[in-house]
Amino acid sequence: xxxxxxxxxxxxxxxxxxxxxxxxxxxxxxxxxxxxxxxxxxxxxxxxxxxxxxxxxxxxxxxxxxxxxxxxxxxxxxxxxxxxxxxxxxxxxxxxxxxxxxxxxxxxxxxxxxxxxxxxxxxxxxxxxxxxxxxxxxxxxxxxxxxxxxxxxxxxxxxxxxxxxxxxxxxxxxxxxxxxxxxxxxxxxxxxxxxxxxxxxxxxxxxxxxxxxxxxxxxxxxxxxxxxxxxxxxxxxx
Amino acid sequence: xxxxxxxxxxxxxxxxxxxxxxxxxxxxxxxxxxxxxxxxxxxxxxxxxxxxxxxxxxxxxxxxxxxxxxxxxxxxxxxxxxxxxxxxxxxxxxxxxxxxxxxxxxxxxxxxxxxxxxxxxxxxxxxxxxxxxxxxxxxxxxxxxxxxxxxxxxxxxxxxxxxxxxxxxxxxxxxxxxxxxxxxxxxxxxxxxxxxxxxxxxxxxxxxxxxxxxxxxxxxxxxxxxxxxxxxxxxxxx
Numbered sequence: 242x243x244x245x246x247x248x249x250x251x252x253x254x255x256x257x258x259x260x261x262x263x264x265x266x267x268x269x270x271x272x273x274x275x276x277x278x279x280x281x282x283x284x285x286x287x288x289x290x291x292x293x294x295x296x297x298x299x300x301x302x303x304x305x306x307x308x309x310x311x312x313x314x315x316x317x318x319x320x321x322x323x324x325x326x327x328x329x330x331x332x333x334x335x336x337x338x339x340x341x342x343x344x345x346x347x348x349x350x351x352x353x354x355x356x357x358x359x360x361x362x363x364x365x366x367x368x369x370x371x372x373x374x375x376x377x378x379x380x381x382x383x384x385x386x387x388x389x390x391x392x393x394x395x396x397x398x399x400x401x402x403x404x405x406x407x408x409x410x411x412x413x414x415x416x417x418x419x420x421x422x423x424x425x426x427x428x429x430x431x432x433x434x435x436x437x438x439x440x441x442x443x444x445x446x447x448x449x450x451x452x453x454x455x456x457x458x459x460x461x462x463x464x465x466x467x468x469x470x471x472x473x474x475x476x477x478x479x
Numbered sequence: 480x481x482x483x484x485x486x487x488x489x490x491x492x493x494x495x496x497x498x499x500x501x502x503x504x505x506x507x508x509x510x511x512x513x514x515x516x517x518x519x520x521x522x523x524x525x526x527x528x529x530x531x532x533x534x535x536x537x538x539x540x541x542x543x544x545x546x547x548x549x550x551x552x553x554x555x556x557x558x559x560x561x562x563x564x565x566x567x568x569x570x571x572x573x574x575x576x577x578x579x580x581x582x583x584x585x586x587x588x589x590x591x592x593x594x595x596x597x598x599x600x601x602x603x604x605x606x607x608x609x610x611x612x613x614x615x616x617x618x619x620x621x622x623x624x625x626x627x628x629x630x631x632x633x634x635x636x637x638x639x640x641x642x643x644x645x646x647x648x649x650x651x652x653x654x655x656x657x658x659x660x661x662x663x664x665x666x667x668x669x670x671x672x673x674x675x676x677x678x679x680x681x682x683x684x685x686x687x688x689x690x691x692x693x694x695x696x697x698x699x700x701x702x703x704x705x706x707x708x709x710x711x712x713x714x715x716x717x
Binding site: 309311312313314315317318319347348349350351352353355356357359360361363364383384386388389392393395396397399400401402404405 | 547549550551552553555556557585586587588589590591593594595597598599601602619621622624626627630631633634635637638639640642643
């Protein structure tokens with residue numbers, strides 16, 4: 242018997258899945274919009290692997306048709322607190338967080354991730370790529386801006402066999418780009434995302450328990466509070 | 480005593496260095512144009528490693544200030560004769576080679592490579608990236624076209640910290656893009672490139688001896704013949 246999903250002949254889409262709250266919500270949106278999810282996670286030399294473990298769980302819960310975890314050792318290039326040994330900032334005030342580009346910025350990360358998503362999309366003949374970038378909470382990151390996504394889409398439509406052979410146009414979907422964290426959490430909750438599976442913290446302890454104090458934890462906790470929803474994660478600090 | 484190179488205060492440039500003839504020539508052009516070369520080679524799951532060994536030798540001979548060899552296992556994504564087990568075509572006629580996109584095409588390869596070059600450039604504060612793409616001999620490859628390079632440059636200028644902070648514009652240099660193979664070989668020879676160090680073959684034997692019959696070998700041999708120069712490489716077939 243052909244399964245219900247196969248009968249619907251869903252179109253394939255590559256979803257960049259970090260294991261965080263935003264990308265889990267993005268994957269749920271792709272499913273809701275009728276796409277078959279092919280998840281792509283990048284092991285880029287993060288200081289910990291809890292995020293990738295979360296990505297595995299999220300991919301399973303979304304019934305992803307494929308999940309590739311690709312090693313790309315960006316730590317070899319250096320330049321970020323997320324891959325190098327320098328300290329992740331904690332307890333920063335909102336005003337401080339919203340100023341400039343933090344040390345947790347990874348050089349050209351979204352350009353690299355989207356280009357790998359494009360390579361994956363080309364091999365599975367997908368014309369759609371989903372990425373959970375957000376310009377509201379990450380206003381300091383150059384590669385989270387709408388103009389960056391538009392430029393990548395333009396590039397994608399010149400970069401592949403499909404673009405030369407006149408097949409369907411490649412679309413980069415960034416459904417969260419204009420949403421606040423609270424809006425993202427509300428939508429994800431409606432779509433059934435289990436945020437207890439996701440990992441957000443830049444600097445968890447050895448058991449994977451979130452610090453609650455880095456920029457990422459603070460944004461997440463504030464988002465849940467503003468959404469009036471309970472964050473299922475446990476934190477080291479109140 | 481400060482070396483002559485340091486006195487000149489050369490600007491850094493990232494050069495994508497495969498170990499092939501084109502990228503070696505490109506590196507020599509970057510040096511000639513007064514750049515300090517930071518070479519980037521990608522170990523993307525090629526079927527052999529002779530090319531990367533060649534890249535190491537070429538980087539040394541060009542007095543590169545840095546050389547990163549980055550692992551990115553594109554073979555995990557599949558879709559190419561250069562990373563998968565299917566056969567590399569041999570003895571194809573010119574007319575056949577110039578038609579369509581060959582099986583040796585690697586999905587989105589230049590998009591991935593340029594995005595990694597951009598990440599490297601950002602960490603060393605370089606605003607210049609050199610890539611040896613060529614639209615004449617590789618007319619079938621979407622990501623060797625001038626419009627692709629222009630689109631990537633546009634993206635690069637939206638993707639990085641430097642672009643947000645209003646620093647110097649990022650330039651993608653593709654100096655070979657309109658040159659024939661013979662012209663490339665003549666120029667490289669003038670600039671002192673030792674083509675005996677380079678590796679071109681898609682399907683060498685276990686000792687690294689080039690087959691002489693794949694598309695890449697054929698293009699190279701024809702290029703040397705047209706340039707009226709001797710190819711220092713030894714081939715399995717006459």
